[in-house]
Amino acid sequence: MLLLQQIINGLMMGGIYVLVAVSFTLTIGVLNFLNFSIPGIFMLSAIMAWRALENGWHWGLAIPFGLLVAICASFVVERFTYRFMKNVDHEIPLVSSIGFLILFENLVLVAWGSDQQKFPSLIPDLNIRAGGLIIGIGQMLSLALALLLVIGISLLLKRTQLGRGIRALAENAETATLLGIEVHRIVPVLFVVTGLLTGISGILFAMNYQQVSAAMGDVVGLKGIAAMVIGGMGNIWGAIIGGLLIGLTEVLSIYFFGADKVDFYVYGLFLVLIILRPQGILGSSAATGVKL
Amino acid sequence: MLLEAKGLNVRYGRITAVKDLDITVAEGQIVTVLGANGAGKSSLLKALIGLVKPASGHIHFNGQDITHCSPSERVKAGLALVPEGRRILISLTVEENLLLGAYHRHDKAAVAREIDALYQRFPNLGERRYAKAACLSGGEQQMLAIGRALVGAPRLMMLDEPSLGLSPLFISRLFDLLSDLNRNGLTVLLVEQNTGMALRVAHACHVLELGREITHGTPQQLKADKKLQEAYLGA
Numbered sequence: 001m002l003l004l005q006q007i008i009n010g011l012m013m014g015g016i017y018v019l020v021a022v023s024f025t026l027t028i029g030v031l032n033f034l035n036f037s038i039p040g041i042f043m044l045s046a047i048m049a050w051r052a053l054e055n056g057w058h059w060g061l062a063i064p065f066g067l068l069v070a071i072c073a074s075f076v077v078e079r080f081t082y083r084f085m086k087n088v089d090h091e092i093p094l095v096s097s098i099g100f101l102i103l104f105e106n107l108v109l110v111a112w113g114s115d116q117q118k119f120p121s122l123i124p125d126l127n128i129r130a131g132g133l134i135i136g137i138g139q140m141l142s143l144a145l146a147l148l149l150v151i152g153i154s155l156l157l158k159r160t161q162l163g164r165g166i167r168a169l170a171e172n173a174e175t176a177t178l179l180g181i182e183v184h185r186i187v188p189v190l191f192v193v194t195g196l197l198t199g200i201s202g203i204l205f206a207m208n209y210q211q212v213s214a215a216m217g218d219v220v221g222l223k224g225i226a227a228m229v230i231g232g233m234g235n236i237w238g239a240i241i242g243g244l245l246i247g248l249t250e251v252l253s254i255y256f257f258g259a260d261k262v263d264f265y266v267y268g269l270f271l272v273l274i275i276l277r278p279q280g281i282l283g284s285s286a287a288t289g290v291k292l
Numbered sequence: 293m294l295l296e297a298k299g300l301n302v303r304y305g306r307i308t309a310v311k312d313l314d315i316t317v318a319e320g321q322i323v324t325v326l327g328a329n330g331a332g333k334s335s336l337l338k339a340l341i342g343l344v345k346p347a348s349g350h351i352h353f354n355g356q357d358i359t360h361c362s363p364s365e366r367v368k369a370g371l372a373l374v375p376e377g378r379r380i381l382i383s384l385t386v387e388e389n390l391l392l393g394a395y396h397r398h399d400k401a402a403v404a405r406e407i408d409a410l411y412q413r414f415p416n417l418g419e420r421r422y423a424k425a426a427c428l429s430g431g432e433q434q435m436l437a438i439g440r441a442l443v444g445a446p447r448l449m450m451l452d453e454p455s456l457g458l459s460p461l462f463i464s465r466l467f468d469l470l471s472d473l474n475r476n477g478l479t480v481l482l483v484e485q486n487t488g489m490a491l492r493v494a495h496a497c498h499v500l501e502l503g504r505e506i507t508h509g510t511p512q513q514l515k516a517d518k519k520l521q522e523a524y525l526g527a
Contacts, residue, residue: 164388165395168381175379178341180367180396180444 001132006255007248012139014247015146016208019201020224021231021239022150023194027082029234030170030190032090036097037077038198039221040104043214045070045199046206047108050119059122067199073104074195078188101217108214116213119206142204147240149197154236166190170234226270232283241281245269293352294319294479295340295448300349302335302503309335311503313349317448322470322480324490327500333483334376336500337450340481341373342366354447368396370447374454378437382426386417386436389425393440403443410439431462438469442478449473450481455489467493491515 020042027035049066053059077100081093123138157163165186168176177183205220206212227246231238246266253265273281295317302310310332317323325333338344340351342363351359358366372393381389390410394403411418414435420428425436434454441449451470455463467489474480474493484490491497491511498508499520507520514520 161391161395164384164392167384167388168392171381171383172379174343175375175381177363178343178367178373178375178379179392179440180364181392182362182364 003255005133006251008133008135009139010248010251011244012136012143012247013208013250014244015143016201016205016220016243017223017227017246018146018150018240018243019197019204020220021227021243022153022236023198023201024224024228025231025234025236025239026153026190026194026197028228029236030166031082031085031187033082033085034094034097034225035077035081035194036094036221037073037081037100037104038194038224039217040101041070041073041077041195041198041217042202042205042220043108043212043217044073044104044202046119046202046212046216047112047214049203050117050206050212051112053120063203066203067196070199070202071192071195073100074191074198075188076100078191082187082191105214105217112214114214116211119210119212121210122207136208138208142208145200145204146243149200150236150240153193153197157236162186162189223266226267230270230273230280232280235280235282235284238280238282293317294354295481296352297336297340298350298352300336300339300351301347302332302339302344303347304335304344309503310339310346313500313503313505315498315505317479317481319447319479320474320477321495322474322482322493323496323498324482324484324494325498325500326484326487326490328485330502331500332503333500334452335503337373337375337452337481337483340366340450341371364396367444367446370445372441372444372446372449374437374441374449374451376452376456378430378433380425380428380433380436380440382424384425385422386425386428387421389436389440390417390443393443394445396444406443406445410442414439430457431459431465434458434462434466435469438466442473446478448479448481450483452483453485454482455484455486463489 020038023038024035027033045066048069049062052062052065057065077097081096081100085093123141127137128135157167165176165181168179168181169183169186173183202217205216223246227242228239229242230245231240231242249266249269250262253262257265293316297313297315300310300313301308313336325336327333335344339346342361346359350357353366353369353371356369358369361369381392384392387407390407391403397403411421416432417436417439425433428436438454454466458466463486470480470482471493482490482494491514494511496508497511497514499506499514507514507517
């Protein structure tokens with residue numbers, strides 16, 4: 001029963017990785033751009049929501065404020081990185097996105113220091129008890145929200161003309177352009193969407209762990225990248241599987257081997273999967289160019 | 293004139309792909325541009341749809357100066373390009389490819405009717421409407437590429453070597469289709485290396501060599517020019 005409990009906890013933690021992995025995979029899949037500023041945006045949204053709460057804002061305002069900052073930050077990253085990428089090597093925007101990660105983290109360090117700060121518990125500490133299992137409302141909310149968002153994005157990509165345009169852009173930017181798709185308008189939309197997803201995951205993380213810090217995005221960001229790669233780069237459903245798998249591995253390795261060896265098992269699994277299936281669980285070989 | 297390009301120059305760095313080209317396409321015509329590899333034919337079409345910026349020159353379409361318009365504005369104005377190598381989006385389904393051809397249109401019901409009409413015309417596409425476009429044969433992909441352009445309701449359809457890589461049977465079907473579309477009012481600008489077929493359907497021809505026009509005229513005039521036939525048209 002305790003094992004089942006851990007599996008449930010792991011899936012819920014995985015929901016946060018899922019959102020981060022989907023953010024990474026959207027920019028990789030569509031723009032072939034590994035956006036390293038995502039962990040910074042993750043942190044910014046949580047920190048800004050925390051600041052707003054500290055200043056006495058109602059959570060109903062503080063959370064949207066955090067998300068708004070995340071969206072704006074993501075948009076700024078687009079304006080200063082990807083927009084200039086068209087005619088340069090792919091490494092250049094990648095490096096400038098790392099620059100933004102460092103910038104965001106250090107701005108927060110300068111303003112509020114490096115200490116862990118307590119994020120107030122917004123959701124009453126209610127649990128659902130079912131046959132000996134304890135399911136936290138907050139965690140359940142995170143998982144449900146993460147899955148709903150990802151399903152929503154997937155439907156947007158499949159069913160709407162904007163989504164088809166994004167997928168056309170993912171496969172071939174020149175073909176998309178000559179079909180009359182306005183690439184320069186779609187790209188900022190994509191950054192706004194990934195900023196929102198990352199921001200939501202940051203705030204969910206803060207609510208579940210009830211703490212924020214300038215460096216909170218780093219570990220989650222790395223695991224988000226790992227989740228994306230395990231699932232198959234550029235594949236949304238792969239990001240879900242990868243995210244949940246990492247969440248599960250985390251709690252199960254704590255359960256069986258103790259908390260000090262978590263990273264060993266998480267990244268060990270990552271390594272084994274990458275050796276066995278370099279393209280990722282749902283990834284297709286690069287030759288076919290099939291993405292999203 | 294539906295399309296009028298004057299003094300068009302296209303350069304890639306120091307290489308001049310198209311030099312001082314004048315070309316006009318009247319409404320209802322099929323105009324063909326012939327020439328060997330590297331004659332500048334594809335660059336001409338890319339400049340006309342807006343994928344490359346001409347170094348100099350002017351392009352007028354339907355009475356409007358589109359020299360500085362973006363590709364999407366040109367598509368909205370009624371231009372469509374069926375690119376070389378078809379450029380089907382293989383990760384999307386057949387139907388999604390067709391829907392993307394109508395990206396700039398907002399009359400969903402009319403688009404759906406036109407797509408249905410296309411399925412009547414090309415039953416192979418209709419049968420595989422929900423399949424990934426990657427599973428189509430070369431000929432079917434070419435039909436899809438043309439269908440995708442047609443769904444955009446263009447006034448001028450430009451095609452870049454549509455017969456490339458097709459079987460003789462498909463090539464003759466392709467040219468029948470172009471003639472048929474033209475009879476129904478579609479204006480066509482056709483770039484081809486398949487000279488014989490192109491001259492059969494065209495109303496007017498331009499022959500390019502190394503980015504320059506060396507001659508133009510009706511198919512009859514070009515066919516009568518024995519020197520030209522031997523030197524450039526490979527007859």
